Amino acid sequence: MRLTRAAEYAIRCMLYLSRQGEGVxxxxxxxxxxxxIPAHFLAKIAQDLAKAGLIEIRQGARGGFALxxxxxxxxxxxxxxxxxxxxxxxxxxxxPSGCKASYNCAVHRVWWKAREQLRATLRQVxxxxxxxxxxxxxxxxxxxxxxxxxxxxxxxxxxxx
Numbered sequence: 001m002r003l004t005r006a007a008e009y010a011i012r013c014m015l016y017l018s019r020q021g022e023g024v025x026x027x028x029x030x031x032x033x034x035x036x037i038p039a040h041f042l043a044k045i046a047q048d049l050a051k052a053g054l055i056e057i058r059q060g061a062r063g064g065f066a067l068x069x070x071x072x073x074x075x076x077x078x079x080x081x082x083x084x085x086x087x088x089x090x091x092x093x094x095x096p097s098g099c100k101a102s103y104n105c106a107v108h109r110v111w112w113k114a115r116e117q118l119r120a121t122l123r124q125v126x127x128x129x130x131x132x133x134x135x136x137x138x139x140x141x142x143x144x145x146x147x148x149x150x151x152x153x154x155x156x157x158x159x160x161x
Contacts, residue, residue: 079127
């Protein structure tokens with residue numbers, strides 16, 4: 001699974017707003033500049049985030065975007081799935097009726113378990129947690145998602161091969 005550009009930009013927008021705090025208004029230009037998001041793309045993303053009840057959009061010369069809820073109540077999963085729909089790792093998970101083998105398939109069960117684990121991990125991470133991080137290099141999410149090394153000193157190496 002790979003996130004869309006819209007989902008990545010939505011995460012950046014929500015992270016910026018989370019650092020400002022619930023209800024604090026930030027201009028579209030400010031968010032675009034600080035979060036490195038093309039301003040025209042940000043307007044489209046904001047519409048989806050507003051429809052989901054994550055942000056509010058205020059029009060006018062002093063308008064902008066603000067979080068509708070506390071960052072602690074907004075999960076990474078909620079933002080990702082707002083932008084891409086419910087996470088599905090394979091077509092047999094998204095549309096089980098389209099796969100004749102899905103009820104007997106061992107791989108189907110692996111895809112389902114991996115999907116649920118990914119969703120659970122993203123659900124556990126709030127934007128409040130992310131907003132307290134100063135760099136992505138030391139984020140708790142990176143530690144959770146960091147792949148295990150497969151070098152010769154890794155005791156799991158033989159089990160993977």
